[in-house]
Structure formats: C-alpha cells, structure tokens
Amino acid sequence: MYEWIFKHFISRTDPEQAHDVVMSALETCSRLPGAAATMRATFPRVEERLEADGFVPRMMRGKLGLAAGMDKNARAVPAFAAMGFSFVEVGTVTPRPQPGNDKPRLWRLPESKEIRNRMGFNNEGAEVVRQRLRKLRKTKAGRSLVIGVNIGKNKTTAADQAPQDYYRCARELADLADFLVINVSSPNTVGLRQLQTVESLEQIVTATKQGASEACSGKAKRVPILVKIAPDLEDDEIVNIAGLVNRLDVAGIVATNTTNQHEYGEGGVSGPRLLDRAEAVIRLLRKELDPSRTIIGVGGISSVEDAQRLLEAGADLLEGLTAFIYQGALWPSKINRGLRERGY
Numbered sequence: 001m002y003e004w005i006f007k008h009f010i011s012r013t014d015p016e017q018a019h020d021v022v023m024s025a026l027e028t029c030s031r032l033p034g035a036a037a038t039m040r041a042t043f044p045r046v047e048e049r050l051e052a053d054g055f056v057p058r059m060m061r062g063k064l065g066l067a068a069g070m071d072k073n074a075r076a077v078p079a080f081a082a083m084g085f086s087f088v089e090v091g092t093v094t095p096r097p098q099p100g101n102d103k104p105r106l107w108r109l110p111e112s113k114e115i116r117n118r119m120g121f122n123n124e125g126a127e128v129v130r131q132r133l134r135k136l137r138k139t140k141a142g143r144s145l146v147i148g149v150n151i152g153k154n155k156t157t158a159a160d161q162a163p164q165d166y167y168r169c170a171r172e173l174a175d176l177a178d179f180l181v182i183n184v185s186s187p188n189t190v191g192l193r194q195l196q197t198v199e200s201l202e203q204i205v206t207a208t209k210q211g212a213s214e215a216c217s218g219k220a221k222r223v224p225i226l227v228k229i230a231p232d233l234e235d236d237e238i239v240n241i242a243g244l245v246n247r248l249d250v251a252g253i254v255a256t257n258t259t260n261q262h263e264y265g266e267g268g269v270s271g272p273r274l275l276d277r278a279e280a281v282i283r284l285l286r287k288e289l290d291p292s293r294t295i296i297g298v299g300g301i302s303s304v305e306d307a308q309r310l311l312e313a314g315a316d317l318l319e320g321l322t323a324f325i326y327q328g329a330l331w332p333s334k335i336n337r338g339l340r341e342r343g344y
Helices: 002-008 015-031 035-042 077-082 126-137 140-144 159-176 192-196 198-215 235-247 272-288 304-313 322-327 331-341
Strands: 064-066 088-093 106-109 114-117 147-151 179-183 225-229 252-255 268-270 294-298 317-320
Touching: 015 077, 015 106, 064 088, 064 331, 077 088, 077 140, 088 126, 088 179, 114 322, 126 140, 126 147, 126 159, 147 159, 159 179, 159 192, 159 198, 179 198, 192 198, 198 225, 198 235, 225 235, 235 252, 235 272, 252 272, 268 272, 272 294, 272 304, 294 304, 304 317, 304 331, 317 322, 317 331, 322 331
Parallel strands: 064 317, 088 147, 147 179, 179 225, 225 252, 252 294, 294 317
Antiparallel strands: 106 114, 114 268
C-alpha cells in the first residue's frame, strides 16, 4: 500500500517539502503523551533486546538503526524508535546554525530507488540540538533510547580551523549521546572530504576526543567516537584511516557515506548502487581494524538479504535511510525482524 501511495502521490511532491511535512508530523507524535507507545503497538518490531557489547551501554532491539540525514535536529527520535529502528543517529550538527545550500538540493531517482542530495549540513546548530536532547533524556523513555550524534564543521570555517568546530560540537553534545560520529565525508560541503587525509583527520579526532572528555568530566561515562568515511576513497586511503583509528583508540568507522560517482550533477547519491562498494569497504576494514573496533555498515540496504551481506562482510551494526523513504514505516522492523529470524 505504501509503495502505491508513494508512486501515485508522494513522488509527485517536492522532496524537501515532503520531508518537512513528515518531520513535523513525527515531531508531534514524539511530543504527545502516549503517541510513541501507540506507534510501538502499531508497528511490529523485535522485542528481545541484544546484549550490550561495550560499544554502547544500552541494549538494542536489532542491528539496524536510522542513518544521519533524516532527523538533522533531533526532533523526532522517539517516533523513529517506535517504528522499529534500534538506534537513531541525528545530525549532521554544526556548532552554529546554518541554512545549507541553495534550493533545489534534494531529488528522488525513482527508477533506481535512490536519492540525490546537496543539502549542505542545514541544521539548527549544536545549542538547539543540545536543548532537545537534554529534554528528551530527562524522561525515562528518552533515557532508554540509543542516540548517536553526527557532527561536522560549519561551511564558513576554514579547513585549518575545522578541529575547533568538531571540538565545540563534542563539548556541547557528548554527554547526551551514546556515540558521536565525525562526518568528514559528505560531498556537499566544499573541501570537507579533503579532511579525510590522515594528517587532517588526526587533528579532528584529537579535538573531538578532548571535547567529549570535557563534556563528560566528572561523570561515569566515556562516549565512543566513530569516523564516517566516503565510498569513493581509494583502498589505500581506507587502510590508512583504519590504521589511524587503531592508533588513536577510536571506537570505529561508519562505512559509507553517499557517493559522488554518478551522472546527475552536484551532490551525493544514496541507495542500491552503494551496496557493492559498501560491502567491499567493510571487508577491507574488518581485515585492517583491531577486532575491538566497531563497524556500522550503511549504503544500499533495501532488503534483509542486503543487510545480511554487510553483516557477513564484517559490520557489527547497520544503518539505513533511503530504503525507508521508498518502502515506508514498516521497513525498519521488517529488516530487524528478518535478521533476528536468521540468527543476527
């Protein structure tokens, strides 16, 4: 039914306007007393929780979480969890609010069930996101949610000042997050992907760890930090990043972001074309990373079979977004239940 509605109605609307309408509705559901519980009863999901493995202190209902980019400002985390995502990664969040790139900046590619975007880290800034997360964490239900925060630099921040932006975000948000993700791999901020070099990334990781440490000072909490990388990196570049992650005691890697290897113009494409490359990157990382490092596999997951491929390649957890847009609210619980039935 959802696919029919999407084809005949949703696909005829402006993608960004549709996203805004959906987010407003889900934000309302997240705020209304009892609404999230009603959603949990509506959407079938995995009830048995996975044991915590040290990556995050909270147990999760399944392997699949929501990738960053959907809930940029932490507006609707309870609603996404109620639909069956085992964790939610919000963001990308920058220190200061920014409008992002000029419109249009979001396109559907329905023939291939993919999305192209050049959003440019549009978000309300770290202070606003902190206020929302702090309010959420004051509730029992909010404290039970597994929430990651994806952080980045402002567009106007020079490359040599980028570590300070990541420090500021970590300092503002780490104590409210279950994990942080350093985003240096979006293709939609000029010069950002150049920060994936080992020299630049080492400074950013060091600054992020310092900010997170200060945020959690005096608390019995150590927030895991991961690095999100692009699928378009060469294999030797990935090996170098893996070495840096091992050396700096980073918790792991999110593999992968969107690709700019496409024929549509500016922006990154997400969806099925990423699956093969994501699998290859994960296999390489699993070989190069210390066994204790976590890999979150993301890119091209549409079905339980796709998800299983990335887990068998070496991913510990998974994230999705594009297939959720095309397949609807039942998709996350379908993937997590399907994986549980297969022993994952």
